[in-house]
Amino acid sequence: MLIAAASYQGNGGPAIPTRVPAVFPASWRFPAGTHGTFAQHGIVASDNVLAAQAGVEVMKEGGNAVDAAVATGFALAVAYPEAGNLGGGGYMVIRMADGRTAAIDYREAAPLAATRDMYVGPDGKLTGESVIGPKASGVPGSVAGMVEAHRKFGKLPLAKVLAPALRLASEGFVVDSAMYRSLRGENSRIGISSGKTLFLPGGSPPAIGSRLVQAQLAHTIKLIADSGARAFYRGSIADSIAAEMKQIGGLITKEDLARYQPVWRTPIRSSFRGYSFIAMPPSSSGGTTVTEILNILEAYGPPSRFGSAAEVHAVASASQRAFVDRNSKLGDPAFAKVPLATLTSKTYARSLARAISRDHADPTSSLGGTLREGSETTHYSVVDQFGNAVATTTTLNDLYGSGIYISGAGIFMNDEMDDFTSKVGVPNMFGLIQGEANAIAPGKRMLSAMSPTIVLDPKGGLLLVTGARGGPRIISATSQIILNVIDHRMSLGDAVSAPRIHHQSLPDSIRVERGGLDPAVLAALRAMGHGIVEGGGVASSNSIMRVSGGYEGMSDPRTAGGGAAGF
Ligand code: DON
Numbered sequence: 430m431l432i433a434a435a436s437y438q439g440n441g442g443p444a445i446p447t448r449v450p451a452v453f454p455a456s457w458r459f460p461a462g463t464h465g466t467f468a469q470h471g472i473v474a475s476d477n478v479l480a481a482q483a484g485v486e487v488m489k490e491g492g493n494a495v496d497a498a499v500a501t502g503f504a505l506a507v508a509y510p511e512a513g514n515l516g517g518g519g520y521m522v523i524r525m526a527d528g529r530t531a532a533i534d535y536r537e538a539a540p541l542a543a544t545r546d547m548y549v550g551p552d553g554k555l556t557g558e559s560v561i562g563p564k565a566s567g568v569p570g571s572v573a574g575m576v577e578a579h580r581k582f583g584k585l586p587l588a589k590v591l592a593p594a595l596r597l598a599s600e601g602f603v604v605d606s607a608m609y610r611s612l613r614g615e616n617s618r619i620g621i622s623s624g625k626t627l628f629l630p631g632g633s634p635p636a637i638g639s640r641l642v643q644a645q646l647a648h649t650i651k652l653i654a655d656s657g658a659r660a661f662y663r664g665s666i667a668d669s670i671a672a673e674m675k676q677i678g679g680l681i682t683k684e685d686l687a688r689y690q691p692v693w694r695t696p697i698r699s700s701f702r703g704y705s706f707i708a709m710p711p712s713s714s715g716g717t718t719v720t721e722i723l724n725i726l727e728a729y730g731p732p733s734r735f736g737s738a739a740e741v742h743a744v745a746s747a748s749q750r751a752f753v754d755r756n757s758k759l760g761d762p763a764f765a766k767v768p769l770a771t772l773t774s775k776t777y778a779r780s781l782a783r784a785i786s787r788d789h790a791d792p793t794s795s796l797g798g799t800l801r802e803g804s805e806t807t808h809y810s811v812v813d814q815f816g817n818a819v820a821t822t823t824t825l826n827d828l829y830g831s832g833i834y835i836s837g838a839g840i841f842m843n844d845e846m847d848d849f850t851s852k853v854g855v856p857n858m859f860g861l862i863q864g865e866a867n868a869i870a871p872g873k874r875m876l877s878a879m880s881p882t883i884v885l886d887p888k889g890g891l892l893l894v895t896g897a898r899g900g901p902r903i904i905s906a907t908s909q910i911i912l913n914v915i916d917h918r919m920s921l922g923d924a925v926s927a928p929r930i931h932h933q934s935l936p937d938s939i940r941v942e943r944g945g946l947d948p949a950v951l952a953a954l955r956a957m958g959h960g961i962v963e964g965g966g967v968a969s970s971n972s973i974m975r976v977s978g979g980y981e982g983m984s985d986p987r988t989a990g991g992g993a994a995g996f
Contacts (some may be wrong), residue, residue, distance in 0.1 A: 445884075449925035454736065456944035459926040465787045465983030467976070468995020470814035473501055474971035474982035476898070477808045479602055480513065481982075481994040482880035483593035484811055487585060489996055491622055495523060496584035496590045498821050499575045501809055503594035507646060508602050510628070510841060511611045512807035512898065515649065515841040518570035518824030520709045521578050522716075522881040524891065526816030530883075532696040535569025537845045538689060538714045538875040540680040545869050548851040550969060554750040555851050558686065560578075560858055561618060563679030565831035565844035566822040567663075567875060571823055574691040574724045576658040581693075582817075588654040598839075601642035604635045607990030615828045622677075623843060624834030635655070652732045662686045667994030669837030677833065679842075688872070699773060701727055703887040704915055708880065711767050714759045715822075715880030715896075715904055721751035721781070721898070722908045724778030725817020732916035736928070736946060738953035739787075745932040745939045745959065746785045748905060752934035752947045753796050755904075760866030763872040765968025767866070790958040793937040805829070806898035808881065812891065812980050819972075820881030822903070827858070848875035853928035859900035862935045880907040884914070891975055893921075897985070902940075905931040906968035914974065921974035938962050 451461040471494070473484035483504035484497035490934055492500070498521060505513025517536040524530050530739070547564070550556045558564045612619065612634035612717040619628050627643065628634060635641050652660035660666055667686040674681045696710040700721040708716025725747035726732070735737035754772055771777050785791075805822035824843070826832075831844035836954070851861040857863070867876040878901045884893035893914055897906040906929055913924035928945025934937070938960030951961055966987040973982045973993070976980075982993025 432489050446918060448920045449918040451735065451917065451919045451927060453927060454945065454947045455527065457928050457946055459737055459986050461926070463922040464920070464983045464993060465922055466993035467979055467981055468611040469979040470996050471497070471628040471812060472973055472980045472982040472993055472995030473497055473809060473811045474503065474973050474993040475501055475809035476512065476971060476988055476991040477505055477509040478990070478992040478994060479508040481809070481992060483577055483597070485994045485996055486593050488589055488604045488813050490585060490589065492585040492590060493583065493815055493821045494651050494811045494817040497811045497813060497926070498819040499579045499583065500590045500593055500809065502571065502575050502823060503591050503650060503806055504597055504825070506972065507594050507597040507643060508839070509807060511615070512825055513828070514823060514825045514843065515572050515843065516569045516835070516840040517823060517825040517830060518567065518823060518845065519574065520538050520713050520877070520881055521574065521819060521821045521907055522707055522709055522883055523578070523582060524707055524818045524883045525582070528887060530696050530698070530707050532694045532709050533574050533578050533691055534694050535691040536877055537569035537570050537843055538684045539846065539869055539871055539875070540682070541871045542680040543869050544870050547869060550978050555855060559851050560827060560844050561832050561846040563620065563674060563677040563831070563833055565682045565846050566681060566688045566833065567677060567845040568681055568685045569843065570689060570691055572653060573689055576653070582672060587657065591650055591654040595647055595654060598643045598647035598650055600665065601640040604637055604639050604641050605990060606637050610632045611636045611828065615811070616834035618827065619827050621832045622834040623836040624829070624832070634678040634874065641651040643839050645836065647658045649838050649840065662689055670835050672893050673809050673835045679833070679926050696772060701911065702915055704884055704892065706882055706884045706911070708882045710769060711759055712761045712874035713877040713879045714755045716882065717759060717769060717772050718751045718755045718904045719882060719908045720773045721754060721778060722747045723911065724773070724775055725750060725782045726912070728775070728779040728782035733910070735913070735917045736896055738950045738951065738957070741930055741939070741950065741954060742790070742957060742959070743785070744909065745930055746790065749793060750781045750796060750930040752932065753793060754862060756934060757864040758866055760876050761803050763868055764873045765866035778849040788957060790912070793934045806879065808898050809971050810894035810896065810982070812973050816891060818883050818891050818894045820883050820896045822879035822881045822896045824879065835910045845875055848877060849992060859899055860936060861933060879901045880904055882907055882911070884911060893972065893974050895970060895972040897970040901933045902931045902968040905929055906970050910970055911974060921972060921981045925970050925972055925985050931967045940964050940967065942967055
């Protein structure tokens with residue numbers, strides 16, 4: 430392997446360790462050696478470039494990374510309706526340049542009328558109502574969470590922060606091929622509600638190159654800009670949501686909306702081979718599981734060569750074990766006793782690492798998992814000119830959520846209820862088999878895999894802001910991008926483009942991205958006893974890394990239409 434000569438000095442911070450050019454298999458679909466977008470001062474990496482530009486606009490007006498994250502979040506709700514949302518929820522991990530860290534949980538909550546077995550039909554089978562239609566939605570948290578993050582950390586007035594999103598909604602934006610394809614692909618979901626009037630006029634999406642104006646959404650954003658989250662949870666927007674829900678048989682009431690509160694949580698602080706990181710605690714499983722995977726790998730020993738059978742075996746075996754814990758022990762901490770300290774402890778990880786054989790796979794059934802076996806989100810990363818950083822992941826769950834559009838508010842509602850355990854032992858839409866800790870209860874938050882994460886270098890300087898979309902594969906993408914940067918010394922472009930693997934304990938096999946591993950490596954893994962399933966992308970990330978003289982922002986080549994913008 431070649432060793433790059435340059436050592437990176439970023440932004441006055443401590444030296445960044447030398448990067449090593451990556452080598453990918455010849456069959457891999459993305460080339461090694463690509464670069465993202467460079468910016469000297471501030472940068473946003475997002476699945477939608479217009480939304481990234483909204484964040485940059487408020488930074489240029491003096492706003493900080495939290496202002497920019499909120500501006501980007503609202504702009505995503507306008508320009509990227511497949512996942513950006515005001516009708517969903519998410520998580521934000523914040524690290525201010527003065528060292529303060531924070532994590533805000535604005536995950537949806539089950540409505541008060543929700544019941545444990547609400548998706549089990551009279552025949553004992555799941556009805557499918559957790560994934561589409563009026564009963565699939567949790568109480569949305571995005572507006573409350575973003576407005577609260579802005580209240581605590583923002584610099585600019587809220588109206589200024591929401592101005593770019595308001596403009597995108599009221600003046601419209603040009604429909605591009607990515608949006609056209611996305612709408613066309615989901616026409617049956619969007620077609621179940623009044624969303625079709627705006628997004629499928631005459632049965633097809635607005636033409637590529639036409640301008641999409643969202644007057645109702647503009648009105649909603651204006652109300653929030655003028656009077657904060659109250660308008661959404663207690664005012665006329667709440668009235669529209671509750672009225673529509675009542676009419677179509679949904680569960681969310683005005684009382685549900687009035688009771689919703691985002692929660693500030695103590696972020697997970699952990700370390701990996703001398704680097705430290707800040708991650709999201711439950712109600713997301715993301716930070717806990719990323720931490721457990723990294724701890725197991727640190728205890729297992731020094732890394733093997735990227736893409737070798739030994740390396741894939743180690744990462745898959747660590748992920749498999751961490752997912753056994755995730756699927757059986759994690760849930761909303763207000764409802765389930767979550768052994769967070771144990772799951773994130775180095776001692777516990779050492780005991781798990783010791784039990785991993787160097788030469789064979791262990792079946793999940795032998796790992797103490799008590800469960801038997803019986804996509805859409807968006808992550809964005811922000812760094813501002815002051816050195817503050819924000820990692821945010823937000824979701825409607827499926828593309829366009831439940832398909833239910835609240836015409837009076839101009840928003841799609843989520844189908845996040847499917848992230849709960851609808852029935853113990855039965856997989857959800859991501860094939861996750863989860864336990865009692867994540868059973869449905871009124872007011873409870875469904876367990877998430879979202880993993881917004883900020884990594885610091887060994888001297889405490891900001892190094893990496895990362896996270897991904899893609900259900901449980903988010904955890905794999907996030908932990909492997911961190912491994913690529915720290916263990917394999919990849920540049921950000923390589924770390925994000927590199928082939929990824931995924932093992933969520935059940936199904937008991939490694940999912941590998943097609944073409945991502947050499948045939949000899951696949952054969953060696955099979956010989957060790959690993960089941961291998963080749964498939965499409967393992968999640969999709971938008972990450973930022975500190976580089977010489979500034980920052981590099983990289984939007985995952987797995988997702989069309991994303992990009993980074995900076996100044
Ligand atoms: O919170 C979760 O873990 C899921 N609702 C995330 C869904 C997702 O990432 C789908 N996106 N591609």
